[in-house]
Amino acid sequence: MTITGVVTDVLCNGNSNGIITINPSGGTQVFQANWQPPASGTNYTVANLPAGTFSVIVTDINNCNATGTFTVNQPSPIYVYSSTTPAHCGIDNGTATIDSINGGTPGYTYIWSPGNATTLTIDSLASGNYLINLTDNNGCQVTTNAYVTNIAPPSQITFIDTNAICNGTNTGSATANVVGGLAPYTYLWSDLQTTQTASALAAGIYTVTVTDANGCTFAKSTVITQPNPIVVFVSGADSICLNSYAVNISVNASGGTFPYHYFWTGSGITNPTAQTQLVSPDISTN
Known part of the structure; x- marks a missing residue:
């Protein structure tokens, strides 16, 4: 038998x-x-x-x-091998690619999620997880994932500013401190300085563009200020007659940066740094 x-x-x-x-x-x-x-x-x-x-x-x-x-018998397990490129600098420019498929029964179809793309490569991706649902010729299905990482750009710039000391001078400076991204950083200021600290600045608005090691950029502006011009006001008698009593002449100032320091010049000045002077007829001042 x-x-x-x-x-x-x-x-x-x-x-x-x-x-x-x-x-x-x-x-x-x-x-x-x-x-x-x-x-x-x-x-x-x-x-x-x-x-x-x-x-x-x-x-x-x-x-x-x-x-x-x-x-x-049975077919081999289905394995899907994929690769990704990261999303750079906060832009949706990542990619995910099905590199190869092993096992199952050839005659594969695949669909990506989210998006429902049916190509081997999908692009213009934000960082995140992307699913591949693959079906072979026998209708066997397997789901796997491809993760797109994110190369983050610099996220913030803080400034340490030194304002101009006197009105009309270029004694200000600004230092840019970068948060996020990948060091080392390069700097380009709106006045074309290329160091972390921009110096010899007059009053005004200054913008720095920072580029990190991944080529990601971030820009931010800061303001350098200056004091108002110093204005001096002198009060007292405009003229003094001979043999008359001495009179007081006082000085007041505005603008600049308080406190003020005074210095008188002229014949007979006994306390040149006093705000008020006692002036006699035989004393001329300037």
Whole structure:
């Protein structure tokens, strides 16, 4: 007695949808089939089988028997290999690419999520996770992910400013301190200085553009101020007659930066740094 059979392999790796159908011949009918574990049953056909090797013993009416052994195969697991390029500088310019597919049954289709693209490469991506849902020729599916990282640009610039000391002078400075991005940084100020600290600044608005090691840029402006011009007000008698009493002449100032320091010049000045002077007729001042 011989046992032949038809095997239907598992469609997808790990599934249990294999089928074996036997056809005994020779011997004397009627035949009785007895499947051995892990299969079970007495039918000529057993279904819902995982991949593996299965045996059946067939006995005829004369108690003669034969054993048949059959192997149910399955496709290899599906592996999707992908790569990404990062999103640079806060711009949606990352990419994700399916590099290769192994296993399963060729004749693959794939769809990306979000976006529903069906190309090998997707672009103009923000940082984040992107899913690949792949289906092979047997309808077997696998889902994997591709993660697009983010190369963050500088996120902030803080300034340490020194304002101009006197009105109309270029004694100010500004130092730019960068937060975020990747050091080292390069600097370009609106007056074309290229150091972290811009010096010899007059009053005005200055903008610095910072470029980090990844080529990401960030720009911010700061204001250098200056004091108002110093204005001097002198109060007292405009003229003094001979042989008259001495009079007081006082000086007041505005603008500049308080406190003020005074210095009188002229004949007979006894306290040149006093705000008020006592002036006699024989004393001239300037």
